[in-house]
Amino acid sequence: MDRSAVVGVDVGGTRIKSVLVDGDGEVLAAKVVPTPSRPGPKLGRVAAGLRRDLEDEAGVPAGALAVVVPGLVEEVVGIARWSANLRWSDLPLTQLLAEHLDVPVTSGHDVRAGLLAEHRLGAARGVDDVVFLPLGTGIAAAQMTGGQVVAGSPWSGEVGHVVVRPGGPVCGCGAAGCLEAVASAAALGRAWSTASGEERDAEHLAGAVAQGDPAAVQIWQQAVEDLALVLAPVISAAGTRLLLVGGGLVLSGDLLLDPLRSALAARLPGRTDLEVAPAALGDRAGALGAACLAADLVRSTR
Numbered sequence: 001m002d003r004s005a006v007v008g009v010d011v012g013g014t015r016i017k018s019v020l021v022d023g024d025g026e027v028l029a030a031k032v033v034p035t036p037s038r039p040g041p042k043l044g045r046v047a048a049g050l051r052r053d054l055e056d057e058a059g060v061p062a063g064a065l066a067v068v069v070p071g072l073v074e075e076v077v078g079i080a081r082w083s084a085n086l087r088w089s090d091l092p093l094t095q096l097l098a099e100h101l102d103v104p105v106t107s108g109h110d111v112r113a114g115l116l117a118e119h120r121l122g123a124a125r126g127v128d129d130v131v132f133l134p135l136g137t138g139i140a141a142a143q144m145t146g147g148q149v150v151a152g153s154p155w156s157g158e159v160g161h162v163v164v165r166p167g168g169p170v171c172g173c174g175a176a177g178c179l180e181a182v183a184s185a186a187a188l189g190r191a192w193s194t195a196s197g198e199e200r201d202a203e204h205l206a207g208a209v210a211q212g213d214p215a216a217v218q219i220w221q222q223a224v225e226d227l228a229l230v231l232a233p234v235i236s237a238a239g240t241r242l243l244l245v246g247g248g249l250v251l252s253g254d255l256l257l258d259p260l261r262s263a264l265a266a267r268l269p270g271r272t273d274l275e276v277a278p279a280a281l282g283d284r285a286g287a288l289g290a291a292c293l294a295a296d297l298v299r300s301t302r
């Protein structure tokens with residue numbers, strides 16, 4: 001049996017995205033389902049169901065499956081340590097998968113897996129020193145050095161919880177003024193709602209910035225400065241050549257990336273080699289990254 005096709009599953013706060021890809025990373029089938037409430041213990045069964053549906057649609061069997069999740073993940077032991085959104089702690093994810101599936105399984109972190117996918121299939125092809133920063137509801141980063149995704153302790157990449165405005169807006173983690181609380185898409189939507197007196201989201205803010213609204217520009221520019229404040233030392237320490245920005249906010253393109261390039265250039269004199277670019281795989285990066293982890297598992301067990 002050809003076992004080169006694999007399944008990747010990305011568990012998000014509201015949706016679970018899954019793909020079945022062939023040995024070249026081509027997507028043969030894809031399926032999205034809503035995330036159940038308190039999904040942790042259900043993930044083995046959910047993943048098994050998605051695998052069946054994807055295999056039926058693609059007409060080929062999967063040789064392995066991987067699930068990636070947000071929050072604090074310890075890949076080496078296959079345990080999802082903590083997720084505020086998904087309400088679990090110390091979830092034995094790989095073990096849960098193994099109980100419901102008869103193919104090799106593994107688990108990982110959504111952003112680190114997304115970086116792996118961008119490196120193999122997306123905007124980071126050919127670059128081995130990369131920071132990947134999806135800007136969505138939350139902010140977490142992943143780092144690649146010398147072609148290897150850095151996955152140390154579960155806290156690796158948690159740049160969203162660096163305090164940039166002491167005493168500022170309260171973060172989901174309980175601290176005040178975290179980067180995530182001032183520069184995520186959700187935070188920008190809240191800031192713009194307060195400033196404009198109406199319920200607004202980050203996309204609406206971007207529209208107002210494009211039209212030169214002074215209050216909108218000020219919120220936007222401050223967020224960009226906060227991002228640069230946190231990212232510059234990360235880029236400097238890791239020798240990063242490419243900063244890949246993903247998530248919903250990057251749809252505003254150079255409206256976001258141009259000021260971010262300027263803010264980073266001001267903080268990193270001499271780094272003319274640093275490229276700041278949009279990610280290529282969109283909201284499928286996590287599922288494709290999970291598929292990369294599954295493909296590596298097949299290779300390692302051959």
Ligand SMILES: [Zn+2]
Binds near residue numbers: 160178180
């Ligand atoms: Zn925080």
